[in-house]
Amino acid sequence: MNWWRSLIAMVIAVPIVWLLASGMGRDPREIKSPLPGKPAPDFSLPVFRVPDSSSGTTVAPSGGLRVGDTVRLAQHKGEVVVLNFWASWCLACRDEHRVLSDVASAYAGTNVHFFGVLYQDIPENGRRWISGMGGQTYPSLEDPKSLTAIDYGLYGVPETFFIGRDGRVALKHVGPVTPELLRTQIERLRGSTFSPGDTALGRRAQ
Amino acid sequence: MLLVLVALPMVSADAQRPRTDAELDSLTRSVASQLRCPVCQGESILDSPASLAQEMRTLVRTQLAEGKSPDDVKAYFVSKYGEWILLAPPASGFTLLVYALPLAALLVGAAVVFFAVRRWTGAPPPATEEPEARIDS
Helix, strand or coil: CHHHHHHHHHHHHHHHHHHHHHHHCCCCCCCCCCCCCCECCCCEEEEEECCCHHHCCCCCCCCCCCCCCEEEHHHHCCCEEEEEEECCCCHHHHHHHHHHHHHHHHCCCCCEEEEEEECCCCHHHHHHHHHHCCCCCCCEEECHHHHHHHHCCCCCCCEEEEECCCCEEEEEEECCCCHHHHHHHHHHHHHCCCCHHHCECCCCCC | CHHHHHHHHHHHHCCCCCCCHHHHHHHHHHHHCCEECCCCCCCECCCCCCHHHHHHHHHHHHHHHCCCCHHHHHHHHHHHHCHHHECCCCCCHHHHHHHHHHHHHHHHHHHHHHHHHHHHHHCHHHHHHHHHHHHHC
16 A cells, blocks of 8 residues: 555656756746747838947948938848847946957958847937947947837847848847857858758846 | 637627727737736736836737737737747647646545545444443443
């Protein structure tokens, strides 16, 4: 009788313990994005700041863009696009700003385009922040009503999306980017079109 | 949820007619109450004062005004954020466990109580017989 009771207790307890243990090992802030592998949502956003040479760094060609012009993702089909959502109130964005600007400069004149999208902020704050940080080497776009942010399933900033030449989201990265991550992903996307087996998930910023 | 169920046949029956402001308000509240605010802790976008939640509410209303059904609007948010965005997970696949387990636990508990009570009520006779026997003697 005792072994029978023990067996029943085990059958009930083991799945519960397994469920709780798997929950303990998971970061509750890590949320899987359904976007990697899918076509990147198109956007049409106004430019509120273009790169200037006053920062002393090499600037990515803005393609004749001027403040007030509109950037459409569909215009960049066949090119690699790095879309970085940021805000002037975001501390982690400070950490990655120089990295993004440097790597964007390195790819100036290639088929790789960087765009910064301001999230839950006003362009005036964004402009002041960029000046305070020593400039930005790629165009900054404004996202009124956060429609593009919602379209990209944004949780917070910074979040960076890598869009391949086939127009699909290859990777969503949550948190500050590193030069290694940028170069690895960009080179992978420049070299070949996206293959679904390569999808990776971002991690929630701390 | 109830509101959506009540509202759905009304919408499908007369899909061509633009929704009135009152209908839009009520549907927006219903859909917004089912969507999780991404920047909050366990709050719906209806309850949250966060600006992203406000913008999501506006988007819900805009999509409903365009003639989308509440299910279409929810499907849009699920396609962007995953099923995490739904405060109540769908009763299918793995998440069916969330609904099935409490019911299973209730049934198992009821069975345990039933057998325990039967055993307790079945036990007394030998205990009551003994004192009677003593009195008789």
